[in-house]
Amino acid sequence: MRHTWRWFGPIDRVSVRDAAQAGAEGIVSALHHIATGEVWPIEDIACRHAEIQQGGLVWDVVESVPVSEEIKTQTADWRRHVQNWQETLRRLSDTGIKTVCYNFMPVLDWTRTDLRWDTRHGAKAMRFDLAEFVAFDLFILKRPGAEEDYPEPLREDAARSFSTMSDAKIAALGKNIGAGLPGSADGYTLDQLLEKLRAYRGIGRERLQQHLVDFLSEVTPVAEEVGINICAHPDDPPWPLLGLPRILSTAEDYAHMLKQVDSRANGMTFCTGSLGARGDNDLPAMARRFADRIHFVHLRNVTRDTDDLPCSFFEDEHLEGGTDMVAVIAELLAEEARRRAAGRVDHRIPMRPDHGQEILDDLVRQAQPGYPAIGRLKGLAELRGIERTLAHPHYGLRN
Structure with a gap:
């Protein structure tokens, strides 16, 4: 896999050079200052590329081009927002971007009650x-x-x-x-x-699913045309919140989306942390089932208080928690081998160590919650160790 690192731009207290020293090969970033629904300016895209290159890396993945609430509800100026999303894809492709992550969670993105919870060892x-x-x-x-x-x-x-x-x-x-x-x-x-919640009155699960399909039916042909893989991030946590439907929480949710818009350019962001918050999600089986359409990978682990649905959980160390990370990585390496044999240009799947516990000097750096320097470095080192081991000829998964 290609090891990447999320960077939030110049405001990030963890620099691109920090990411390079941690072992990352590329950067995952976005233009967070651009209003949702607007076209990303060419000059701003070029500036972000330059900022990343000055740190010694390259911009590999966009996470994310936000999907507006108007698109999700199909209200107000939603058609113009879809056109702007299409144009942003064209502009990103012109600068070499080939992977764009997005989510279709209504109103709330990933949701936590505590951003800095005390673990058993003080992290x-x-x-x-x-x-x-x-x-x-x-x-x-x-x-x-x-x-x-x-x-x-x-x-x-x-x-x-x-x-x-x-x-x-x-x-x-x-x-x-x-x-x-x-x-x-x-x-x-x-x-x-x-007020945001009121905008979803009358929009249930099936209708929101259709709105996603409608959106993908418009943007996927453009992604195909410009050579970009778009990949939907799962719901986090993967169950309804505040009366809002969630539509990318299970294997069947993804099977529906991928079948309705059946193009290789339309794929998934395989996030083991989000999907792993549900005890009924079999992560290795999902990686195997959707392998051909996995365009981006987030590797992290959670520990659930119970297997009830919904449940409480916390973000554990990358090799702890409820997900068998070795089995997941084995499935991803097997898919890379298949892609390489088929001559696919996207045979290396971009992966990033998602989130991380704040440890050691992270505790005083106060970086973006979930995105510490040393906690992610530790996670990347552990994940890379699994990958190197499984890719060794002795284990039959030559990378």
């Missing part, structure tokens, strides 16, 4: 606490009809959790859940979040 990790999330929904956001979405025992757990929260905890919970895309300055107040 900081991101955590989703189900009782705290329900407490936010019921008692802080006060979403109309929220009570109907939760069984009584969970509502009681949420009430107990809320009763112990300080004002600072309540404020932090609202900020964490209402945060926008990673790296962006976006975010929602409680009133803004309720």
